[in-house]
Structures are given as structure tokens and as C-alpha cells.
Amino acid sequence: MWQVLKSVLAAFFGVQKDQQRKKDFEEGRPTAFIIVGLLMALVLVVGIFLLATTAAE
Amino acid sequence: MRNLAGVVAAIGGSVWLTRSALADGWNMPLGVTDVSRDIHGLHMTIFWICVVIGIVVFGVMFYSLFRYRRSKGAKSAHFHENTTVEVVWTAIPLLILVGMALPATATLKEMYDAEDADLDVMVTGQQWRWHYEYLGEDVSFISNMSTPRDQIDGAAAKGENYLLEVDQPLVLPVDRKVRFLLTSDDVVHSWWVPDLAVKQDAIPGFVNENWVRIEEPGTYRGQCTELCGRNHGFMPVVVEAVPPEEFDTWLAERKQAAAREASGVDREWGMDELMTRGQKVYESVCASCHQVDGSGNPPVFPALANNPALMEERDRHIATVINGVSGAPMPAFSSTLSPVEIAAVVTYERNAWGNETGDIVQPSEIQSQLE
Numbered sequence: 001m002w003q004v005l006k007s008v009l010a011a012f013f014g015v016q017k018d019q020q021r022k023k024d025f026e027e028g029r030p031t032a033f034i035i036v037g038l039l040m041a042l043v044l045v046v047g048i049f050l051l052a053t054t055a056a057e
Numbered sequence: 058m059r060n061l062a063g064v065v066a067a068i069g070g071s072v073w074l075t076r077s078a079l080a081d082g083w084n085m086p087l088g089v090t091d092v093s094r095d096i097h098g099l100h101m102t103i104f105w106i107c108v109v110i111g112i113v114v115f116g117v118m119f120y121s122l123f124r125y126r127r128s129k130g131a132k133s134a135h136f137h138e139n140t141t142v143e144v145v146w147t148a149i150p151l152l153i154l155v156g157m158a159l160p161a162t163a164t165l166k167e168m169y170d171a172e173d174a175d176l177d178v179m180v181t182g183q184q185w186r187w188h189y190e191y192l193g194e195d196v197s198f199i200s201n202m203s204t205p206r207d208q209i210d211g212a213a214a215k216g217e218n219y220l221l222e223v224d225q226p227l228v229l230p231v232d233r234k235v236r237f238l239l240t241s242d243d244v245v246h247s248w249w250v251p252d253l254a255v256k257q258d259a260i261p262g263f264v265n266e267n268w269v270r271i272e273e274p275g276t277y278r279g280q281c282t283e284l285c286g287r288n289h290g291f292m293p294v295v296v297e298a299v300p301p302e303e304f305d306t307w308l309a310e311r312k313q314a315a316a317r318e319a320s321g322v323d324r325e326w327g328m329d330e331l332m333t334r335g336q337k338v339y340e341s342v343c344a345s346c347h348q349v350d351g352s353g354n355p356p357v358f359p360a361l362a363n364n365p366a367l368m369e370e371r372d373r374h375i376a377t378v379i380n381g382v383s384g385a386p387m388p389a390f391s392s393t394l395s396p397v398e399i400a401a402v403v404t405y406e407r408n409a410w411g412n413e414t415g416d417i418v419q420p421s422e423i424q425s426q427l428e
């Protein structure tokens with residue numbers, strides 16, 4: 001699970017080790033990546049929203 | 058060593074060239090408001106960041122091309138990935154972008170804070186002129202371009218403020234917060250005055266806000282900056298910023314004139330005064346579409362001279378000017394012209410250019426139709 005989160009964050013940043021990418025494709029389950037990916041997208045949006053509202057005050 | 062001197066000379070030369078181009082008026086103006094100076098500062102900061110990035114990136118590139126050229130026996134390295142380098146070249150742009158976004162957002166916040174204004178001005182775009190209304194003051198007028206036709210046609214030498222001059226400028230006080238409410242009667246226009254750092258779309262059915270606090274008296278010129286039809290290039294903006302006391306005097310005079318105008322509705326007007334007044338209104342407001350001699354520009358802009366059908370129908374003539382023609386470029390003038398002006402212009406059209414109806418339209422008649 002920790003590894004899935006790390007890979008998703010690496011994808012958000014846009015840089016990933018080739019070795020890790022291969023491992024993810026061989027061992028990981030797609031659904032896990034999709035769910036964590038959607039969750040992190042939500043966290044990003046909410047985070048930006050909170051940052052913007054606090055900065056606006 | 059010689060190479061290094063060349064590189065330094067090239068960089069120095071381009072910086073010098075850039076600086077002199079900026080000083081020669083190629084740059085955006087510093088402007089005369091707090092916000093305009095902030096925007097200028099942002100623009101320059103970001104510009105120099107780009108210059109530095111450009112010099113570094115192209116410097117490294119050209120240096121590598123030159124230093125590791127094949128004739129010197131350079132061999133290309135083959136490697137697939139380097140996570141550290143990738144992280145670095147993602148993180149640095151991220152930091153630069155965030156660094157630029159912070160001051161930009163602060164300026165945007167200031168620009169959007171149109172609250173607590175001392176004066177509200179409604180700015181309405183129309184094909185092809187601006188209409189200004191000082192809200193709550195009963196003062197409003199149309200501002201037309203005043204550049205003579207023969208300068209545009211190349212028959213006369215161009216004046217100093219060619220295409221950037223109007224018959225009635227927007228007069229504003231300095232040192233007061235003025236809020237603009239921008240909208241349009243027909244298509245999208247955009248009200249732009251570089252020295253005030255205001256560039257705001259005027260959109261039919263919407264009201265956009267912007268504001269200024271001008272710091273120096275002076276004349277500031279701008280243009281419509283959203284392509285809005287045939288005469289888009291002929292609807293300039295001129296702002297005349299004056300000291301607050303002078304502005305108050307000016308506004309009081311305009312109010313009195315508006316009151317006199319309103320009282321003109323009650324009295325009976327003679328043919329001659331209506332014709333004189335009507336010609337003025339016609340030439341400043343209607344002639345851009347219907348032409349000075351009433352010949353129009355058929356099929357889009359109908360002729361008003363040699364138009365017997367129209368001369369038969371006095372009521373339709375009046376109604377067209379009051380209500381406009383929806384779906385066609387003929388604007389409604391019920392809110393932009395006074396009853397006296399509408400009466401005068403209709404009287405003029407019915408008796409000029411060989412139209413000899415002898416009809417007189419009284420301002421009181423227009424007034425009762427407007428109610």
C-alpha cells in the first residue's frame with residue numbers, strides 16, 4: 001500500500017525510477033492505483049482550495 | 058579565454074539592446090496608479106527571469122554544441138534515465154512558477170477589490186463608441202472618435218492623436234477611487250487604457266467591474282481592444298484626469314446642463330432649432346452607419362435619404378430610433394439619447410437631404426412614448 005502511494009505521488013510529480021515502474025506493472029493491481037490516484041486528486045483539490053481560502057483572509 | 062570574452066560580449070550586448078528598446082517606449086507603460094505600477098513591476102520581474110533562463114539554457118546548449126563537437130572527437134554518452142537530474146529540472150521550474158504566482162496573485166487580489174468606491178461610472182460599449190454614465194449623478198454622454206474622415210482616407214496629414222481622440226473625454230477625479238461597471242449594448246468590446254492598467258471586456262448581458270485611483274492629472278488614451286466589427290479601430294477611449302475640485306465643478310456644470318435638457322422637454326420647439334440640434338446628433342451618432350448624407354450603406358445600413366417608405370411612416374420612424382431593431386445593428390437610443398435629442402434627430406432626418414415632409418417631432422411627444 002505504501003508503495004502504491006509512493007508511485008502515485010511520483011506520477012503526480014512526473015518523475016519515476018524505471019526499475020520501480022517495471023515492478024509496479026508486474027506486481028501491482030490496477031484498481032489499487034486507480035483508487036489511490038483518485039483519492040490523491042481529491043486531496044490535491046481540497047488542499048489547493050483550503051490554501052486559497054486561508055490566503056484570501 | 059577568447060571564447061569567454063565573446064560570450065560575455067554577446068550577453069552584454071543583448072542586455073544593452075533590450076534595455077534601450079525598453080527605454081524607447083517599446084515596453085508597457087509604468088502608468089499612473091498603484092496597480093499599474095505593480096503590474097509593471099511584475100512584468101519586469103518576470104521578463105528578467107525569462108532573460109536569465111534564456112541565457113542559461115541557450116548558453117549551456119551552445120557551449121555544449123561547440124565544446125563537444127564531433128570534429129574534436131567527442132563521443133555521445135548513452136544512458137537511459139537519471140532520476141536526480143529529472144527531479145532537479147522539475148523542482149526548479151516549480152519553484153520559479155510559485156515564486157512568480159505569489160506576487161501575481163497579490164496584485165490580482167488588489168485589482169479585484171472594487172469596494173468602497175467614491176464614484177461609480179457605467180461604461181457601455183456600442184458599435185462603435187463608448188457611452189459613459191456617472192451613476193447617481195444624472196450625467197451621461199456618448200464619446201465618439203473625432204478624427205476627421207479625410208485623415209483616415211489619406212486625404213489629409215495625420216494629426217498627433219490620430220484615431221486616439223474623441224469629442225467628449227471621460228472626465229475623472231484624481232486621488233479618488235473610481236469604480237467602472239462595464240457592459241455592452243451589442244457585441245463584446247473591451248475598454249483599455251494602458252496608463253491606468255485597465256483592460257476589461259464589456260460583454261452584453263454581463264457587468265464587469267474594475268477600478269482606478271489615478272495619481273496624476275493628465276490625458277490618458279486607449280482603444281477598444283476586442284474585435285467588434287467594421288469600425289472597431291474607430292472607438293478610442295480618452296480619459297481626462299483632473300484635480301478633485303475641478304472635477305466637482307465639471308460634474309455640477311454637467312448636472313445643470315442635464316437639468317436644462319430635461320426642462321427642454323416641456324416646451325414647444327421650433328423647426329430651426331430642432332434641425333440644428335438634430336444635425337449635430339445625427340453627425341456624431343448616426344452618420345457612422347447611415348452616412349453624413351443619409352445614403353447609408355445598403356443592403357446592411359439602409360438609406361434615410363430617398364426612402365419614401367420611411368417618410369410615409371412617421372410613427373415607425375420614431376419607434377425605430379427609440380427601440381432599435383433587434384437582431385440588426387440598429388441600436389435602441391431610448392437610454393443613450395435624451396428625448397430632445399431623439400426628437401431633434403428624427404425631425405432632422407425627415408427634413409434633410411431632400412426629405413421634405415415638413416414634420417416636426419416635439420420632445421414632449423418622445424417623452425410620452427418613453428414613459
Ligand SMILES: [Cu+2]
Binds near residue numbers: 182245247282284285
Ligand atoms: Cu468595440
